[in-house]
Amino acid sequence: MSSRFIWHCRNNPKRELWFAWWATVVFYNFFTVSFFILSHTQPPANPALDAQGAAQWFEKNHYGILLGFAIMFLVTGMTAPQNALIAYSMRRMSITPAFGYSYLVLYSLSAVPGMLLLCIVLTVGALRPDRKPELQQWLFDLAFLSYVGTMGVFLIGSLVWMLAILIDKNRVFPKWFGYLNLCNALTEVVVSPAWIFHNGVFAWNGLIAWWIDMVVFGVYTGVFITLLRQMIIREDFGTGPLPDLPREAAS
Amino acid sequence: MNTAFEKRLPIVWSALSLMTLAYLWLDHTADKAGVRTASTVVTVSAILIALIKVRIIFREFMEVRHAPLLLCRLTDAWVLMMAVCLFGAHFIGLLRS
Amino acid sequence: MRRTDGELILFWTLPATGLIWIAAFFLFPGFVHPMSPTMSAAAVAAFYRENTGRIRVSMILFNWFCVCLIPVLMLLVVQMRKMAHRTPIFSYCMVACAAGGPAIFLLANLFWLLAAFRPERAPELTQMYNDLAWVTFTIQVPYLIMQSVLLALAIYCDRQARPVFKPWVAHFNLLVAAALAPAAFTGLALGGPMAWDGLLPFWVKNITIAIWIVVMGVVIAQTIRRQRVESEVAA
Amino acid sequence: MTQTARADARVRFVPGQPDMWAFVLFETLVFTSYFVVYLLFRTQHHELYLRAQAGLDLQIGVFNTICLLSSSWAVARCVQASRHGAYRSALTNAFLTVFFGFVFLVSKVLEWARQIRMGNGFTANEFFQHYFFLTSIHCLHLLIGFVVMGVVVYQLLSPKRRSQELVETGATYWHTVDFLWVLIFSLLYVVR
Numbered sequence: 001m002s003s004r005f006i007w008h009c010r011n012n013p014k015r016e017l018w019f020a021w022w023a024t025v026v027f028y029n030f031f032t033v034s035f036f037i038l039s040h041t042q043p044p045a046n047p048a049l050d051a052q053g054a055a056q057w058f059e060k061n062h063y064g065i066l067l068g069f070a071i072m073f074l075v076t077g078m079t080a081p082q083n084a085l086i087a088y089s090m091r092r093m094s095i096t097p098a099f100g101y102s103y104l105v106l107y108s109l110s111a112v113p114g115m116l117l118l119c120i121v122l123t124v125g126a127l128r129p130d131r132k133p134e135l136q137q138w139l140f141d142l143a144f145l146s147y148v149g150t151m152g153v154f155l156i157g158s159l160v161w162m163l164a165i166l167i168d169k170n171r172v173f174p175k176w177f178g179y180l181n182l183c184n185a186l187t188e189v190v191v192s193p194a195w196i197f198h199n200g201v202f203a204w205n206g207l208i209a210w211w212i213d214m215v216v217f218g219v220y221t222g223v224f225i226t227l228l229r230q231m232i233i234r235e236d237f238g239t240g241p242l243p244d245l246p247r248e249a250a251s
Numbered sequence: 252m253n254t255a256f257e258k259r260l261p262i263v264w265s266a267l268s269l270m271t272l273a274y275l276w277l278d279h280t281a282d283k284a285g286v287r288t289a290s291t292v293v294t295v296s297a298i299l300i301a302l303i304k305v306r307i308i309f310r311e312f313m314e315v316r317h318a319p320l321l322l323c324r325l326t327d328a329w330v331l332m333m334a335v336c337l338f339g340a341h342f343i344g345l346l347r348s
Numbered sequence: 349m350r351r352t353d354g355e356l357i358l359f360w361t362l363p364a365t366g367l368i369w370i371a372a373f374f375l376f377p378g379f380v381h382p383m384s385p386t387m388s389a390a391a392v393a394a395f396y397r398e399n400t401g402r403i404r405v406s407m408i409l410f411n412w413f414c415v416c417l418i419p420v421l422m423l424l425v426v427q428m429r430k431m432a433h434r435t436p437i438f439s440y441c442m443v444a445c446a447a448g449g450p451a452i453f454l455l456a457n458l459f460w461l462l463a464a465f466r467p468e469r470a471p472e473l474t475q476m477y478n479d480l481a482w483v484t485f486t487i488q489v490p491y492l493i494m495q496s497v498l499l500a501l502a503i504y505c506d507r508q509a510r511p512v513f514k515p516w517v518a519h520f521n522l523l524v525a526a527a528l529a530p531a532a533f534t535g536l537a538l539g540g541p542m543a544w545d546g547l548l549p550f551w552v553k554n555i556t557i558a559i560w561i562v563v564m565g566v567v568i569a570q571t572i573r574r575q576r577v578e579s580e581v582a583a
Numbered sequence: 584m585t586q587t588a589r590a591d592a593r594v595r596f597v598p599g600q601p602d603m604w605a606f607v608l609f610e611t612l613v614f615t616s617y618f619v620v621y622l623l624f625r626t627q628h629h630e631l632y633l634r635a636q637a638g639l640d641l642q643i644g645v646f647n648t649i650c651l652l653s654s655s656w657a658v659a660r661c662v663q664a665s666r667h668g669a670y671r672s673a674l675t676n677a678f679l680t681v682f683f684g685f686v687f688l689v690s691k692v693l694e695w696a697r698q699i700r701m702g703n704g705f706t707a708n709e710f711f712q713h714y715f716f717l718t719s720i721h722c723l724h725l726l727i728g729f730v731v732m733g734v735v736v737y738q739l740l741s742p743k744r745r746s747q748e749l750v751e752t753g754a755t756y757w758h759t760v761d762f763l764w765v766l767i768f769s770l771l772y773v774v775r
Contacts, residue, residue: 013434014434015505016433016434016435016437016438016505017435017437019437019501020437020441065535066535066536067536069535070532070533070534070535070536071532072490073487073489073490073531073532073533074489074490074493074529074532074533075490076490076491077445077448077490077491077492077493077494077495077497078494079444080441080442080444080445080448080491080494080498081437081441081498083440083444084437084438084440084441084443084444085437087440088435088436088437088440091436100440104440104443104444107444108443108444108445108447108448109447109451111448112448112451112452112455116452116490117455119487120455120480120483120484120487121480123483123487123535124476124479124480124483126535127385127479127483127535127538128475128479131472131475131476132472135472135473135476138476139476174602175600175602175603176600176601176602176603176605176606178602179602179603179605179606179609180605180606180609182606182727183606183609183610183613186613186720186723189720189723190716190720193705193712193716196705196706197706197712200709200712201620201624201712202712202716207620208617208620208716212613212616212617212620215616216613237434237435260656260659260660260663261656263656264652264653264655264656267652268649268652271645271648271649271652271768272645274641274644274645274768274769274772274773275641275642275645277773278641278772278773281775287633287634287636287637287775288633288775289629289633289775290775291775293773293774293775294774294775297769297770297773297774297775298769298770298774300769301765301766301768301769301770302766304762304765305762305765305766308655308758308761308762308765309762311659312655312656312658312659312758312761313598313754313755313758314598314659314662314751315598317595317596317598318595318596318597318598319595319596319597320595322597322604325604325608326608329608329611332615333611333615333618333766336615336616336618336619337615337618337619337622337770339619340618340619340620340622340623341622341625341626343623344622344623344624344625344626344627345626347626347627348626348627348629
C-alpha cells in the first residue's frame, strides 16, 4: 500500500494535479472541522445579540475559536492549489488563458477579506474575554460581516468559471456544471440583505441568507471536487477535446 | 407548414391568461365587506392554480410533451414536490401558529 | 528565445528592500523588545502616546515597501516554470500565494497606524487596535508556509539531468515551513514561548523569514548567473 | 420538413441542452425553498402579512403575469419558427419576447417605486422583505434572460450560426423565468 503510494508520488505523470486535488479535499475537511465543530462560527452566531451577548458568545467559544482558527492559519495556504487547479482546468479549455488567470487572481484575493479577516478578528476577540462588551460586539460584527458580506469576488469568480465552461469546446466540464455556477453566483446576491437586517430570515444567520445559500454552496463544492477528480482522470496533456472517462475508472 | 403546432400555442396562452384572470375573481370573492381575511380556501386554490399553470408551461411551452419519458416524469415529480412543499409549509405553519 | 532583460534589476531590489525593512524594523519601538500581550490597556495607550512619531514613520515605511518581495517571488515563479513539470500548477500556486503574505502584513500595518492615529482615545480602543495589529502580524504565516512547501514539492518534482535548484533548497524550505508553523497557534497563549512576543511566534518566525529571504536571494542569484553564463556560451 | 416529420413520428427529444434542464430543476428547488420559508413565516404572523399585502395592487400583478405569459408564447413561437427554418419570423418573435419582458421590467420598477413612496420599503415589515426579495431575485433572472435572448438573437441573425439547440436552450431558460413568476405572483398577491 505505502510502496504503491510512493511509486505514484515519484512516477505518476499526473502527480502535480493529484497533489492539488488532495490539497482541496484536505482543506475542506479542515475547514469543516474548524468552522462547524471547533469555533461554532458555522452556523453563524446570532446577529441580534446585544453587547453583553456578544461578549458571552466569545467567552463560551473561547478555546474553540482559538484552536479552530489556529488550524485555519496553518492550512489556509491550501486554497492556493485549489485555485490553481481550477485555473488549470480553464487553461485546458479551448478559450483564452485570461479566464484562468482572472479566476486565479479573484479567488486568491477573496481569501483575505472573505475568510482570514474573520479568523483574525475572532481570535482577537477571544484573546481577551474581559474586553469591554461594546468592543467585543464591534469585533463580532466585523468578523461575521466581512465573512458573509464579501460577495463580489465570489460572484464574479463563479461567473468567469461559468462563461469559460459554456463556451469551451474541449468538454472539460459538462455544461450543466456551468449553469450550476450561475446558481452559486446568485447565492452571493441572496446573501446581500445580511448587511441590513439584525434578525429574521435575511440576517447573516437567517434561513434564506445563510441556510439555503450554504446548502447550494455545499452542493456546488461537492460537485466541483468530483468533477475536478474526473478531469484529472481524463487528462491526456493534449490540447484537443478531453477524452471520456475510462471504463474501469468510472466503475 | 407547421399548423399542428401553431394552433396549440394560442389556446395554451388563452387558458393560462384566463387562469390568471380567475385570481381577480378569487380575490374579490374572498374579501368580506372590503376587509382582507385569512382564507385557507383561497390559499389552497391560488397555489393549486399556479401549479397547474406551471405544469401547462412545462408541457406545452417548454415542449416536455415531446420529450423523453424521463423528463416528463421528472417535471411531473417536481410539480408534485412543489405541491407537497408549499401545502406542507402552509399547513405546518398553521398548526404551529 | 528566453527574455531575461530586467531580471537583474528586479533581483537587486531585494537587498535594497532588505535594508529598508531592517531600518523600519528597528525604528518601530515595539519590535526590538516585542510588546507583551499582557500589557495593560493603560500601558499600551501610554506606549502609543509616547512613541507616536517613531511608530508612524516606521509603519509608513513598511506600508510603502512591504510588497517589495513580490517581484522577487515572481523571479522564483519564472524559475519554477523552467522546471521539468507536466503542468503549470506549481507556478500558479506560487502566484496565488505571493499576494497573500503582503496583504496580511498590510492589514497589520493599517491597524498599527490606526492605533497611532489618535493616541489620546480611550485606552481600551488603542489596546484593541494593538491586539488586532499584533495578531495579524504574527499569524501572517499561512501563505509563507504554503510557498515553502510548494517550492520544496516543485524542486522534488523537477526531475531532469540538471535541475533548476539543488535538492538541499527543497529540504531547507521544508524546514522553514516547519519553523513558521508554531506562529499560527499564537492565539492560545498570552504569555510564555507561544505568546506573540514569545520565542516561537516572534523570534523563530521572524528570523526564519529573514534567513529564508537571504538564502533564497543567494540561490536565485546563483541560478540566474549560471543561466546567463550558459546562454552566453550557447550564443 | 424533416423536423416536422420527426415530431409527428413522436420521436421524443429533449428541447435544447439537457444541461439547461438540470439548471431549471435545481433553480426550481432553490425557489421552492424560498417559498417554503415565506409560507412558514406568513402563517406565524398572519395578520401582519394580510394587512401589508393589502398595499399590493392585484391588477398590476395580473398585468405582469400576462406580460410574461405573452413573452413565453412569443419565445415558443420563435423556437418553432426557427425549427422550421423561418428565421425572419423567429427573429420577430425573439424581439417580441424581449419587448414583453421589458414591459414587465418597467412595470415592476414602477411598482417598486410606488411601494417605496407609500412607505413600504425593503425594511418596512416582514411581508415586504419577502416581497422585495422574491421580486428582485426574480427580476435578476429576467435580466439574465435578456442576455440569454441576446444569445438567441445572435444565433438567429447569421446563417453561419443558427444552432437550434442554443435557441431551444435559451427558450427553456426564458420559460423558467415565466413559471417562477407565476408561482411568485400567486404567493405574494393572492394567497391569504
